[in-house]
Amino acid sequence: MRNGVxxxxxxxxxxxxxxxxxxxSGDGMQVTxxxxxxxxxxxxxDIATLPDFPAEIRAPAGTLAGVSAFQLTxxxxxxxxxxxxxxxxxxxxxxALKVNIGDLKPGGILVVDxxxxxxxxxxxxxYATNPLxxxxxxxxxVFQADVTKLTTAALKDLGLSARSVFRCRxxxxxxxxxxxxxxxxxxAEAWIRDRFKKTPDLVEANVRALRAGxxxxxxxxxxxxxxxxxxxxxxxGTYRNITGNTxxxxxxxxxxxxxGRPLFLGSYPITPASDVLHxxxxxxxxxxxxxxxxxxxAGIGAxxxxxxxxxxAITTTSGPGLNLKAETVGLALAVELPIVITDIQRxxxxxxxxxxxxxxxLLMAMYGRHGESPVPVLAxxxxxxxxxxxxxxxxxxxxxxxxxxxxxxxxLANGAEPWLIPDVAKLPDVSVVFRTDPNxxxxxxxxxxxxxxxWVIPGTPGLEHRIGGLEKEYLTGNVSYxxxxxxxxxxxxARKIAGIIREIPxxxxxxPPEGDLLVVGWGSTYGxxxxxxxxxxxxxHAVAQIHIRHLNPLPADLGGILRRYKKVLVxxxxxxxxxxxxxxxxxxxxxxxxxxxxxxxxxxEIAARCLKLLNGRMHExxxx
Amino acid sequence: MSALGKKDFxxxxxxxxxxxxxxxxxxxxxxxxxxxxxVARENFVFVSGIGCSSRFPYYVNTYGFHSIHGRAPAIxxxxxxxxxxxxxxVITGDxxxxxxxxxxxxxxxxxxxxxxxxxxxxxxxxxxxGQYSPTSEVGKVTKSTPVGSVDHPFxxxxxxxxxxxxxVARSVDVETKHLQEIVRRAHEHKGASFxxxxxxxxxxxxxxxxxxxxxxxxxxxxxxxxxGKPLVFGKNRDKGIRLRNFQPEVVQLGNGVxxxxxxxxxxxxxxxxxxxxxxxxxxxxxxxxxxxAVDRPCYEDVLNQQVAAAKSKASADLATLLKxxxxxTVT
Numbered sequence: 001m002r003n004g005v006x007x008x009x010x011x012x013x014x015x016x017x018x019x020x021x022x023x024x025s026g027d028g029m030q031v032t033x034x035x036x037x038x039x040x041x042x043x044x045x046d047i048a049t050l051p052d053f054p055a056e057i058r059a060p061a062g063t064l065a066g067v068s069a070f071q072l073t074x075x076x077x078x079x080x081x082x083x084x085x086x087x088x089x090x091x092x093x094x095x096a097l098k099v100n101i102g103d104l105k106p107g108g109i110l111v112v113d114x115x116x117x118x119x120x121x122x123x124x125x126x127y128a129t130n131p132l133x134x135x136x137x138x139x140x141x142v143f144q145a146d147v148t149k150l151t152t153a154a155l156k157d158l159g160l161s162a163r164s165v166f167r168c169r170x171x172x173x174x175x176x177x178x179x180x181x182x183x184x185x186x187x188a189e190a191w192i193r194d195r196f197k198k199t200p201d202l203v204e205a206n207v208r209a210l211r212a213g214x215x216x217x218x219x220x221x222x223x224x225x226x227x228x229x230x231x232x233x234x235x236x237g238t239y240r241n242i243t244g245n246t247x248x249x250x251x252x253x254x255x256x257x258x259x260g261r262p263l264f265l266g267s268y269p270i271t272p273a274s275d276v277l278h279x280x281x282x283x284x285x286x287x288x289x290x291x292x293x294x295x296x297x298a299g300i301g302a303x304x305x306x307x308x309x310x311x312x313a314i315t316t317t318s319g320p321g322l323n324l325k326a327e328t329v330g331l332a333l334a335v336e337l338p339i340v341i342t343d344i345q346r347x348x349x350x351x352x353x354x355x356x357x358x359x360x361x362l363l364m365a366m367y368g369r370h371g372e373s374p375v376p377v378l379a380x381x382x383x384x385x386x387x388x389x390x391x392x393x394x395x396x397x398x399x400x401x402x403x404x405x406x407x408x409x410x411x412l413a414n415g416a417e418p419w420l421i422p423d424v425a426k427l428p429d430v431s432v433v434f435r436t437d438p439n440x441x442x443x444x445x446x447x448x449x450x451x452x453x454x455w456v457i458p459g460t461p462g463l464e465h466r467i468g469g470l471e472k473e474y475l476t477g478n479v480s481y482x483x484x485x486x487x488x489x490x491x492x493x494a495r496k497i498a499g500i501i502r503e504i505p506x507x508x509x510x511x512p513p514e515g516d517l518l519v520v521g522w523g524s525t526y527g528x529x530x531x532x533x534x535x536x537x538x539x540x541h542a543v544a545q546i547h548i549r550h551l552n553p554l555p556a557d558l559g560g561i562l563r564r565y566k567k568v569l570v571x572x573x574x575x576x577x578x579x580x581x582x583x584x585x586x587x588x589x590x591x592x593x594x595x596x597x598x599x600x601x602x603x604x605e606i607a608a609r610c611l612k613l614l615n616g617r618m619h620e621x622x623x624x
Numbered sequence: 625m626s627a628l629g630k631k632d633f634x635x636x637x638x639x640x641x642x643x644x645x646x647x648x649x650x651x652x653x654x655x656x657x658x659x660x661x662x663v664a665r666e667n668f669v670f671v672s673g674i675g676c677s678s679r680f681p682y683y684v685n686t687y688g689f690h691s692i693h694g695r696a697p698a699i700x701x702x703x704x705x706x707x708x709x710x711x712x713x714v715i716t717g718d719x720x721x722x723x724x725x726x727x728x729x730x731x732x733x734x735x736x737x738x739x740x741x742x743x744x745x746x747x748x749x750x751x752x753x754g755q756y757s758p759t760s761e762v763g764k765v766t767k768s769t770p771v772g773s774v775d776h777p778f779x780x781x782x783x784x785x786x787x788x789x790x791x792v793a794r795s796v797d798v799e800t801k802h803l804q805e806i807v808r809r810a811h812e813h814k815g816a817s818f819x820x821x822x823x824x825x826x827x828x829x830x831x832x833x834x835x836x837x838x839x840x841x842x843x844x845x846x847x848x849x850x851x852g853k854p855l856v857f858g859k860n861r862d863k864g865i866r867l868r869n870f871q872p873e874v875v876q877l878g879n880g881v882x883x884x885x886x887x888x889x890x891x892x893x894x895x896x897x898x899x900x901x902x903x904x905x906x907x908x909x910x911x912x913x914x915x916x917a918v919d920r921p922c923y924e925d926v927l928n929q930q931v932a933a934a935k936s937k938a939s940a941d942l943a944t945l946l947k948x949x950x951x952x953t954v955t
Contacts, residue, residue: 038950187950234954240947250946257942264706266698284934286945289706289927294731298698301691301728305671305702308689309710313702331692421951424942458687458703458710461666466635466682468690478637479682 009218010225016075017181017229018083021173022100023092024061025054025068028170032090033070035174035191039183040074041241041418044231047074048527049241049416050082050600053355062124067099074181076230080382080527082415084602088180090173092116092147094125101137110140111176113147113169143222147172147213154212155205164202168209175213181227185210235420242419244383244412245272248316248342249279251390253286256312258430259398262287264306266299267316271354272410273344276316296324300341304328307337308467310434310457312394314340319348319361322368322405329403330369333493335467336444336453338397338404342390345409345523347598356598357410359523360574365405366552366581372490374497376400377552379407381526384419386412389549395430400500401452407551409573411524411600438462443477451496501553507561511537511544517614518565520590522548522578525571525601532606541614548578559586567613569593571606628659635685641676646797646823650744651683653803658686661811663711670713671700673720676751677744677823680715694725697732700739701923708924711811714741718759719749722778726758730787735923736815742807743780743820744797748829766828780820781915782901785894790815792897792915797823798837802848802912809914815922822910836910847903849913854886855900857909865903872903891917 019036021029030051037049052069059066073083088109091097093116104110117132131137132144151172155165171192178185189207196202217223242250256263267277269292281290289311293299300315307313317325322343332339345361347353365377376396380389386408393406435441435454443465444453456463465477473480474488511533521529526547533545546561548554562568562582568590570579576592583590593609595601633655641647658668668686672678674693681688691699696714704712714732721729721743732739748766749755755768759780763772784792791813795806803821810817822833835845843859855865856877864886866875875881890896897916904910 041950042952044954236954238947238951238953240949240951253945254942262706264702266702283945284931285938285940286942287931287935287940289931291702291705291927293698294727297695298701298728298731301695301698302702302705304691305689305699305704306706307702308669308699309703309707311706327692328695335689421946424946458669458707459667461664464666464686466637466688466690468681468688469692470690 009223011228012225014227014229015077016073016079016083017087017227018071018073018085019088019090019177020069020071020086020100020103021090022067022069022096023170024096025059025066026061027068027092028167029068029092030070032170032174033072035188036177036183037072037241037416038187038191039178039185040072041239042187043183043229044234045074045076045229046079046232046234047072047241047418048079048082050411051414060124062093062095062121064095064099064125067096069096069100074229076232078232079417080530081600081603084604088177090177092169092173094121094127094131097131098125098127104140106139108140109143110137111143111145111173114144115146115148145176145216145222150212150216151209154208158201158205160201160205164205168205171206171209172213172216175210175215176217178210179214179217179226180223181229185214234418237420239418239420241416242384242387243275243414243416244380244386244408245275245344245414246279247384247386247419248380248390248406248408249276249283251387252280252312252314252340252394253283253288254387254424254427255391255394255430256288257286258427259312259394259432261432262289262311264289264291264303264311264313265316266291266293266302266306266313268293268296268299268321270296270318270321272346272413273316273318273321273342275413276342276344296321297328300325300328300339303339304332304337307332307339308458310455312398313338314342314394316342316344318344318346318354319364320351322361322364326369329375329405330371330373331469332403333373333375334469334472336401338401338455340390340393340397340404340406342393342406342408344413345407353598355410357524357600358573358596358598359407359409359525360577360596361407362522362551362574362577363580365407372494374494374552375402376404376497376500376550377407378404379523379549379551380412381523381547381549383412383415383417385549387419387422391427391430395428396500396503398430398432398455399452399503400450400496401455402497407523409524415524434460435463436460442475443467444472444475446492451492451499498553501556504550504553504555506557507546507548507555509544509546509561512542513544514564515542515544516565517541517543517567517569517610518562519543519545519606519610520548520562520568520570520578520582521545522551522572525573528601528603528606529571531603532610535603535607536610541610543610543614551578551581554581554585562586562588562590567591569610569613571595571601571609573600628665630655630659632665633658633685635683637682639683640679642827644826645676646746646825647677647680647744649797649800650742650803650821650823651680653800654742654807655684657804657807657811658684661711661808667709668711668713669703670715671696671703672715673725674751675717675720675749676825677715677717678720694720694723695728696720697725697728697739697741701732701735701737704737704739705924705927708738708928712739714739716741716743718743718745718747718757718780722758722780722783730783733784733787733789733816733818736788736790736920737924738815738922740810740817741819742810743818744823745780745820746823746825746829747832748825750825750828754828779901779904782898784818784820785897785901785916789818789916790920791817791917793818794820794822794912794915796833796836796912797821799912806914809917813917815920835905836912845905845909847909847911849889849900849911849915851889851891851914854883854888856883856886865908872899872908874908891915894918
């Protein structure tokens with residue numbers, strides 16, 4: 001039995017395991033990690049994942065720049081992050097070891113392909129001596145396997161090229177780790193059969209490598225024990241593992257379907273946003289139109305044109321692209337047409353670190369336009385939450401006839417977690433009503449409650465009218481330079497956006513309703529904050545957490561909540577943007593905690609910072 | 625649809641171009657042609673950018689969108705791609721289309737989105753009060769170039785041809801009949817239609833096109849292109865364009881030179897269009913008319929076909945979509 005615990009060796013139990021697969025870009029580590037994730041999900045664990053790939057498409061093999069990794073936490077308890085320090089590191093070559101070993105816990109398991117540690121690869125990774133031999137790894141449990149040789153032996157009668165055999169090594173490693181943690185291998189085998197269905201030789205080769213790895217781990221003297229991670233208590237339902245970018249795409253598709261209108265995406269490829277374009281371009285049967293524009297400006301321009309025509313219009317980008325789109329966001333808010341701008345934030349400024357995460361675009365989303373130009377700003381908290389917030393962004397955009405900026409980031413975009421698949425029929429209402437009645441029509445006649453103007457699409461007889469970026473007369477929409485009219489329009493646009501506060505549900509407070517410390521987060525810090533706060537609560541501290549997903553307008557109950565705690569801490573992957581907004585808006589002495597390293601917070605970093613505050617050491621500046 | 629007339633396309637807005645501006649003539653001709661095109665008024669949309677010409681949509685009683693500088697082709701592309709049944713027009717100028725919006729223009733032409741793009745070329749920035757434009761001649765003395773402009777200008781026609789436009793034409797603001805005909809042809813052409821309209825800015829660049837508009841000179845200064853006809857021009861129609869050693873030259877008809885020696889215009893020959901596009905003052909008359917009109921699939925048609933094909937082939941069940949990939953159930 002391959003997926004059970006039929007092993008002759010001792011079995012130990014673990015609550016949570018953090019594992020990272022690291023190798024050269026060409027070593028298939030993303031596939032290995034993804035398959036291990038699926039195995040773990042099916043085994044009933046709660047999971048969270050994070051791929052970490054190099055910016056270079058094909059960095060030279062064996063170099064530090066070419067290291068690609070995939071990290072996974074799987075647990076019998078609830079999981080909020082892909083994990084801080086590693087319990088297990090699989091390193092396929094010296095470069096992968098060098099880049100990742102610093103994250104392995106003392107005593108952690110290191111699995112290496114011994115043959116990868118040859119003179120050439122050691123040199124490429126700047127190792128003067130072989131770390132497998134020089135005693136530098138004695139803090140860890142090192143398991144050296146001749147992965148290449150064993151894989152070759154398992155496949156020797158298949159007549160494959162040496163290169164093809166070499167490329168099966170990742171499944172050998174998956175087999176080893178599957179044994180180590182009692183993972184079922186059927187999902188990986190099914191994946192292999194589907195992936196290589198046109199080349200039966202490769203199906204056979206990869207399945208054999210997988211099983212060979214498993215059997216090797218079971219039979220060889222390498223591992224003395226294996227580990228069991230029991231299923232987590234998870235809410236009943238049907239789940240899939242989903243990345244933030246896929247969830248974003250699906251949220252938009254569902255919202256457009258619920259609105260009964262075509263979805264139109266205008267976009268220009270940019271890391272890490274391109275996957276949303278890729279995803280949506282394959283969903284044309286859902287009335288999805290994707291337009292790969294000549295630049296970022298044309299991406300949002302085309303989307304705005306489609307919005308004028310009655311489509312659910314969206315554009316997707318990352319930081320530098322949001323800069324370029326700013327003028328068109330201003331136009332959209334002046335003509336009051338609905339459009340969703342998704343900024344999948346990455347490390348800036350300028351080109352910065354495109355494959356690394358950051359959340360430093362909040363103030364740009366809030367204020368990065370000339371003139372008085374408020375727009376609703378939303379932010380997803382987890383990969384799966386990207387679905388909910390993309391859907392919410394469309395709902396608000398069409399209800400209030402306004403551009404909406406949705407913030408996610410590279411960590412959410414590529415990270416994944418189990419997603420309880422929602423019942424489509426129970427998603428919130430997104431109704432779109434086009435005005436067709438010419439009686440009493442004015443282009444800027446406002447709805448009494450929402451203050452939104454009517455959506456009238458070209459092709460509607462008798463309602464021909466002109467819109468544009470010049471200031472409009474309050475009711476008629478005629479061009480107007482009248483001084484008081486301008487102020488009236490500025491104020492009504494601001495009131496309209498401020499009124500969206502009525503759409504925002506009360507904040508969920510995790511923890512005591514008042515106490516010593518409140519940790520306030522937004523965006524992808526959710527997981528790390530949640531885990532840290534739970535740890536502190538378990539240790540008896542009066543710590544609570546709130547996570548803000550509506551950033552403009554801010555939730556109505558936020559100000560009151562902030563005042564119920566002695567101290568307020570705001571961890572952000574920037575120099576302090578939400579904390580600035582909170583201090584300005586509510587006159588509270590909120591304290592920032594900032595990490596700007598292209599990497600998410602560790603749970604331990606946030607927990608340590610909270611403890612410092614709880615112990616009375618306030619107003620210290622940064623993480624590092 | 626009841627018969628519409630020009631007045632149906634006049635909006636209630638006061639026209640605010642400078643008295644004597646060439647834009648008035650263009651507006652009037654377009655308003656005359658629109659009711660004759662067999663399109664319901666509500667299906668016309670005029671999209672513009674920024675500049676004097678871009679005020680145009682306010683004055684036409686159809687749907688209109690006065691957008692931001694240079695971006696009208698992008699906005700119009702999104703509209704047309706998602707609503708192919710609409711008749712979408714882009715009104716732009718030499719600064720709007722060729723300077724700040726140059727990228728959108730060339731890509732819109734390349735994609736062959738079925739838009740009618742009318743570029744009012746007055747070779748000057750009017751709305752910002754008189755700086756040189758990307759079509760101004762070298763050495764142009766303006767407020768921003770007191771000792772003369774340095775940079776070489778674009779020829780809008782050559783640029784459009786280079787961008788693979790499927791319909792390229794030129795007309796003149798005051799040539800009312802010709803302009804109406806070109807506007808009609810632009811509408812009839814399926815694909816991106818690019819029309820350069822030479823337009824006089826009587827405030828900042830008065831007389832830029834005097835040679836082609838003055839009764840005394842225009843016959844000799846203008847080459848009216850007609851499909852299938854030899855390139856003849858001149859007050860007495862006694863001059864023509866001949867190709868010798870792959871070089872065009874002006875020849876006097878008679879003395880052994882006849883129309884059969886001349887280049888014959890062919891709208892379906894883009895190579896010839898390139899050659900004719902390079903004609904112009906001072907050595908040649910300025911060609912007006914249709915340079916090229918070729919058939920090519922339209923972006924919005926193929927895009928919509930792809931969507932329709934996907935709908936006919938694949939299920940569009942959201943619940944199934946959400947459950948794609950490895951799914952597991954927790955009980």
